[in-house]
Amino acid sequence: MKISFKYISYFFLFILGVNMTLTSCTNDLNVTPGDDDEFLSETFFQDPASYKQVLAKMYAGLYVGGNDGDGSPDIAGIGGDFSSYLRLLFVMQELPTDEAIIAWADGTLPTMNAQTWSPANEFLAGTFSRAFYEISLSNEFLRQTTDEKLTARGVDAGLKAEIATFRAEARFLRAFSYYNLMDLFGNVPITTENDPVGFFYPEQKTRAEVFAFVESELIDLDNSLVASKSNEYGRIDKTAAKFLLAQVYLNAQVYTDTPKFNEAAALCKDIIDNSGYTFANVPYAHLFSADNNSNGAQSEVIFPIVGDGNAIRAIGGGMSFIMHASIGGSIDPAARGMDGGWQGIRTRKEFVALFPDATATSDKRGTFYTEGQTLDIANVGTFTDGYAVTKFINKNADGSAAQRNDVPDIDFPMFRLSDVYLMYAECAARGASGVDINTAVGYINKLRTRASGQQILASAVTLDFILDERGRELFWECHRRTDLIRFGKFTGGTKIWQWKGGSLDGTSTESFRDLMPIPARVIQANPTLKQNPGY
Template identity: 50%
Template sequence: MFNRLKSILIIFASITMLWSCEKDLDLQPEDNRSSAEATFQDPDSYKQFLAKLYAGLAISGQDGPAGNPDLVGLDEGFSQYLRLYWKMQELTTDEAVIGWNDGTIKDLHSQTWTSGNEFIRTMYSRIMYQVAQANEFLRQTTPEKLDARGVDSALRSDIEKFRAEARFLRALSYWHALDLFGKPPFVTEEDPIGAFLPEQIQRPELFSYLEGELLDIESSIVAANQNEYGRADQAAVWVLLAKLYQNSKVYTGTDRSAEVIEYTTKIIESGYSLVDDYQKLFLADNNTNGAQNEIIFPITFDGMNTQAYGGMTFIIHAAVGGDMEPDDFGINGGWAGLRTTSALVNKFLDDNDDPIEDVQDERAMFFTEGQSKEISDISSFNDGYAITKFKNVDTQGNPGSDPTGDFPDTDFPMFRLADVYLMYAEAVIRDGGGSEAKAVSYINELRERAYGDDSANIDESDLTLELIINERARELYWEAHRRTDLIRFNLFSENGVWPFKGGVPQGSTTEAFRDLMPIPASDLGVNTNLTQNTGY
C-alpha cells in the first residue's frame, strides 16, 4: 500500500488544532476520541494511520482532489504541503517565478512578504497539522495503549517501527519549521489534546531536540535501503541528520561539517546508486525505472489514488504553457504559470550570451521556443524560459495512469543520492574532514552522467564553495533546496541579486531578516507565548 499511498479516511479524529490560533484555518476533524478504541480493534488501522501521515505530504484532504480539506481558509489545492513548501523554497529564489496574481503570491519572488501573507501562514499551519497528526499516532501506540488492547507481539514489533517512522515524519516537518520560521510553537505527544497555548521553542533548542529524536530512532527504524519504497528508513534518518548538521551554522552558530561527513558517508555506503539517465528521476515511472535506487525519500503520487491540485499536479501543470505541447508532459493542458530566471539559465553557460540549446549538460532542461530568456513582465508566461524537468510520462513516453491527464504518477524526490554527494563535497571544503579525492569523484560522477563523458570533469583545484553552490543549482533546481542553500551560502537576502528580486526588474538585495519567514500575524494575535521574528 505504500508503493502508491492512497487517500485514507482516518476515523480517529482526536487530531485537533493543538494551538487554537487561526480561526480561519481550524483543522477539520472534530474531537471524536470515543471512536478511537473501536477503530484500533482492527490491526490494519495502525498501518492505515501511518499511511495518512505519509499522505499528508501529498494530498490536502480526506476525499481528493478537493471537497473535504484538512485545513480551511485557503483553496485546497493551494494549501497542499508540497506545493506550499516548494513555493517557499523556489519562488523566493532565482530558480522560479510564477505569472499568476493569486493573493500575495508574487510577494514571494519579490521578497516583499509580510506576516499576513496567506501562503506563508498556510505553510506554517500545514506543518503544525502534520506535527499534530504524528503526535496523535504516538499517543495511540504507547505500550500502555497496546497492552490495554491486547496487541500481540508480532504486531507490536511492526508498530515499534511505525512509531520510528512517525517520529521521522514529525522531525521532517519540524525541520521545515526550524528552517523557515526559526522558533515555532512546540508540541509533542506529551502535551494535552485540544485548545491551549503552546510555548515557543527557540531555534538552537529545536535543533537539539531534532538531533536527539533522529539519533534515538536511528537504530529502531528499518535498516537503510530495506523498507518499502515511499517509506522512511535509516538512510532517510541519516539524510535529515546531515541536513541539520549542514545548516547548523545558520541554525545555532556552530559549524558541524564533521558530522555531515560522518552521515553522508553512511548513506553513500548503504547501497543506493545513481540512475543512469538524469531525466528518469523526474518521470512517471521513477519508482520503477531505476531512479528508485537513487531516491532515498520520495513524496509519492498516483494519478488514480493520490489526487490533489497541489504537489506534482501543480509542479508539472503550472510549468506548461506558451508553445509547449501538454501531450509531451502526459497532461491534458498547461496552467501557464511557472518559469525560471536568466540567473539559473546562466549557471549552464560559459558565456551568458551563448544559446542554451548548445549546452551539452543534459540537466539543462529548458523550453525556449517563443520564450525570452529575460523577464520583462512576470505575468506573461512567454517571459522567462520554461522548465521541462518534471513530466507525467514514463521512459517510453507513455502518459501516467490517470486517463484524464489531470493527476500525475510522478514522485517527488525529496532526498536523493546526488544531493548527498554534493553535501559531502561541501563539507570537505568547509573543513569537515573527509577526502578531497572522494569529493571530486562524486562531483565527476554527476557530471559524467550529465555530459555522457568526462569532458566536464573537475580536479581538486576546482573544488570551491562557488563551484558547489552552482553545481547544486545545476543538479537540484526545482527540487525545493534553493532557498536553504542560498541562506547557508549567505546569498539569499543581502548578497544575492537576480531578476525581480526586491520587486524591481533588474533585481536588488533585500534585508537580512528575510532569511527567516515571519510567524503569521494571526497566530501572534492569539498565542501570547509567541514573539515575532526580527524585522516583521
C-alpha cells in the same frame, strides 16, 4: 503500477472520513478530529488495520491537502489544493530564489517572487499550519500506540512489533516538519505526545532549542527505524534519518551559530559507503519521469513523496501543481504527458546562466523550453517572459503514457543520493575533517558524466562552484532557499536576480528576510508567540 503502500496511503483518504481542522493557533499543535468516534479514537483503533491507515494518512499529507484530494481541506482557511505540503514547500523554497518565478497574482503570492512578504501572507500561514498539522497527527498517533494502550486493546505481539516501526516513522515525519519549521520560521513551539490534548498555549522555543530537539530525535531514531532499504518503497528507513540529520548539520551554523560540517561529512560518508542506496546510472531525465519508482532511478531515492495518477485525486497538490503550473505558452501539454497547463512557473535568466547553454546540449540537466519564451522577464504575470522548465515529465522513461494525464505518476525525490555526494563535496570545500577532496571530485564527476557535462579538477571545487552545482543538479527539488542562505546569498546584494526585491533588474533585500515571519493569524491565536525581528 505503484506498490501497495502507495494505494493504502491515498485510498484511505477517502474512507477515513477525517476532517481535522486548525481552528486556532492554540490548537494547531494538538489538532483533534471533528468527530472523535471516527478517527484517532479508541473505537477506531479497535481495528488492527487502523494503525497502518493512520501512518498512511501522515505520508499522504505530504502530497495532498485534504481527505478527498484537494477537497475537504485538512486546514481551515486555506483550500486543499493550496495547502499541499509539497506545493507549499515549493512556494517557500523556490519562488523567492533565482530558480523559479510564478505569474499568478493569487492573494499575496506575488510577494514570494520578490522577497517582500509580510506576516499577513496566507501562504506562510498555510505552511506553518500544514507542518503543525502533520506534527499533531504524529503526536496523537504516538499517544494512541503506547504499550499500555496496545495491551489494553489486546494487540498481539506481531502487530506490536510492526506498530513499533510505525511509531519510529511517525517520529521521523514529525522531525521532518520541525526541521522545515526551524528552517523557515526559526523560533517555534515544540509539542510532543507528552503534552496535553486541548486548549493551551504551547511555549515558543529558540531556533537552537528546536535544532537540539530535531537532532536528538534523529539520532535516537537510528535505534528504532528499520534497516536501510528494508522498508516498502515510499516509506523511510534509517538512511532517511541520517540524511535529514546531515542536512541539519550542514546548516547548523545558520541555525545555532556553531558549524557542524565535520558531523555532516561523517554522515554523508556513512550513507555513501554503507546504506545500500546507489547512484542511478540512468539518463538524468529518468529521475523525474512517471516511472521513476521503477526505471532504475529509484536506486538513489532515499525519501520520495510518492505520486500516483489513479490513487491520488489531487489536481492542485504536489507534483500535479508543479507539472500543470510549469506548462504554458507554446508548450504542448501532451508532450509533457499532461492534459493542459496553467501558465504559472518558469525560471529566471540568472539561473539559466549557470548552464553552458539553454538547450541541454553540454549539460543534460539544463532542461529549458525556449520556443516563444524570452530570457528576460519584463512582466512577471506573462508566462512567456522567462524560460520554461521541463525537468519533470509525466511519461515513462521509454516514452509510453503514464496512467493518467490529469494527475501525474511522478514521485518527488525529496532526498536522493546525488544530494549526499554534493553535501560531501561541500564539506570538503569547507575544510571538514575526514573527507577527501579527490573523492569529492569523483562524486561530482559522476553527476556530470550522467549529465554529459564537462569533468572538473580538484581546483574547481570552490564554495561558489558547489552552490552553482547544487542548483544544476537539484533545481526545483525544494533546496534552493536553504542553500542560498547557507552560502550568504539569499538576501542582501551579493547575488542579484531579476525581480529580487520587486524590481526588474533586482535589488538588495534585507537580511532579516533570511527568516520568514511568524504568520499574523498564528500570533493572533497565540499571543504568547514573539515575532521574528524586522517584521
